[in-house]
Amino acid sequence: MTADDRVYYVISDLHIGGDEQLEDVEFLDELLEFLKTLEQTEENAELIINGDAFGLWEFTTVDGLEKFDVLEDTYPELFEQFKHTGENIDITLLPGNHDHELAAYQEYVDRFxxxxxxxxxxxxxxxxxxxxAIHFEHGHQQDANNRIDDWGSPHATPLGYFYNTLVTSRAGQLSDRGRYNWLKDVQAVTPTERMPVWLLSKYFYREMNPLLRYSIVPFLLLFNISAILAVLAGLDLLGIWSAPVTQGTEFLGQFGRAGTAAWFFLAINVAVTGLLLLVGVPLYFIRRDIRKTITRFGIFETELTVDPETPYKSAAEQIFKDDPETAIFCYGHTHRPSVQSVNGGLLVNTGTWLKRLHRRDGIIGILPPVFHPSYQLAAVKIESTADGGIGVEYEEMKKPSPAGEELTRTERFFTVGREPVxxxxxxxxxxPEQAEQSQSTAPQLEQ
Incomplete structure (x- = not known):
């Protein structure tokens, strides 16, 4: 491999396109601005779109090359900007799992x-x-649930294919039926095990009748206190310890009708909580025993989501071992931007341009967690340095946080001080040269 002064800009996981509401690209303006910047650059540059540029799995009403026609018609300004940017720098597109069909038809090569x-x-x-050298791949080939064993086959359908055609695309078709158009963000929920909790959260904070939600909030907020009171009430009924209940009743009695109202409210809350505890405790042990039995039989031995680190570290170690001139393993797929050293090289994840959701538990009680949205729109810039090194830098395209528009006042209130940054x-x-000379397994990094 000869010396090369080329600069590489790498983006991935745009997931552009899909059924109905999924066609809305919230970062389109920022992407166009980024491409216009590269159109004007005087660098010897190449843009590499490292997989999942398009959500072809999420199209369920058209097939084959018809999907390209839909993309052209829906995003004409994007394709026109590709043309202008491509006149100034090279643009290379790799297929991911969501757009693996790009590897299945030669016609796609000609159309692009x-x-x-x-x-x-x-x-x-x-x-x-x-x-x-730099090794680029999308990353899904290291993921057992999305690996394409018959690469280039138009009939490739790994487990992830069914999830996206049956769940993600359906979410795009139904999203606008909600009180707020939130279901289309299903692609931002990672790992997929969080899907039930996310749905519960959005139902509670967005879809539940407001009167019902605000009527049960006090009970949920007081659940932890009520659990203690339920235990104390149980001790009183059993004649083991009556002092707390007696003293509490006498204390509230000093406030007349207000105290009586408070007593009845607490009594109802304690009764409900007590019933939940009576049912919940045995269910917990039953669930625990069932999980142990399932684990013993190995029924759920394989997890539904990809390990975001281990397979990629192993793949990078193997690449660096088999091809010593390769210094960087660059991938996407997991939507987690990161840089870490691996056996003298760098493992680089380009992240995603989709919205990211950060789980935050409420400050009090057992209210459903809140999923704070944010954007981390970035292109990874990889270039040689003057001293023979290789620099990796994330160039961020700023986009305001959507939390103010997408989170309810209730969600913001119960996660105050816990907002993600x-x-x-x-x-x-x-x-790499210095690392080789020192015969060290750890690269010399500067940050």
Whole structure:
């Protein structure tokens, strides 16, 4: 691999397109602005779109090349901007799992070429960087639930395919029926095990009748206190310890009707909580025993979601071992922007341009958790440094947080002080030559 002064800009996981509400691209303006910047750059640059640029799995009413026609008609300004940007720099597109069909039809290569986009129908590509190289792949081939065993087959249907065609696309069709158009954010829920909790959260804070929600909030807020009171009431009924109940009744009695009203409210709350505890305790032990039995038989041995780190670290270690000139393993798929050192090289995840959801538990009681939305729109810039090293930097496209519009007052109130502050990795510089000379397994990093 010869020296090369080329600069690489890498983005992935745009997930553009899909049924009905999924066609709304909330970051389209920022993406167009980013492409316009590259249209004007004087750098020797290449833009690599590292998989899942398009949500072809989420189209369920059209097939094959018809999906490209829909994309052209829906996002004409995007494809026109591809053409202009591609006149100035090279644009390379790799298929991901959501748009694996791009690897299945030669016609896609020809159609993208009309917009100066080079569609490479391979699982991965390699690019020179100084005296070393970068390995690019989307990452789903390291994920057992989304791996394409018959690469390039138009009939490839891993487990993730069914989830997205049956769940994600359906969410796009139904999203506008809600009190707020929130169901289309289903793609931002990771890992997928959080889906039931997310649905419960959005139902409680968005879809539940407001009168019903505000009437049960006091009970939910007081659940922890009521659980203690229920235990004390039980001790009183059994004649074991009556002092707390007697003293509490006498204390509230000093306030006349207000005290009586408070006593009845607490009594109802304690009764409900007591019933829940009576039912919940045995159910907990039954559930625990069932889980142990299932684990013993190995029925759920394979998890539904990808391990966001281990498979990729192992893959990078193998690439670095088999091809010593490769210094960087760059992937996407998991939607988690990160940079970490692996055996003298760097493992780089490009993140996603989709909305990200951060789970936050409420400050009091057993209210459903809140999923705070945010954006981390970034392109990873990889370039050689003057001293022979390789620099990796996240260039962020600022977009205001949607939390103010998408979270209810209740959600904001119960998570005050717990708002997420997402940030991107700092600039990292690796010098493979020095690492080799020192015979160290850890790269020399500067941040």
């Amino acid at each position: 070429a009309q917009y100066n986009v080079d569609l490479v129908q391979d699982e991965s590509i390699k690019r020179p960087i100084g005296e070393h 997402p940030d991107l990795p700092d600039r990292t510089v690796i010098n």
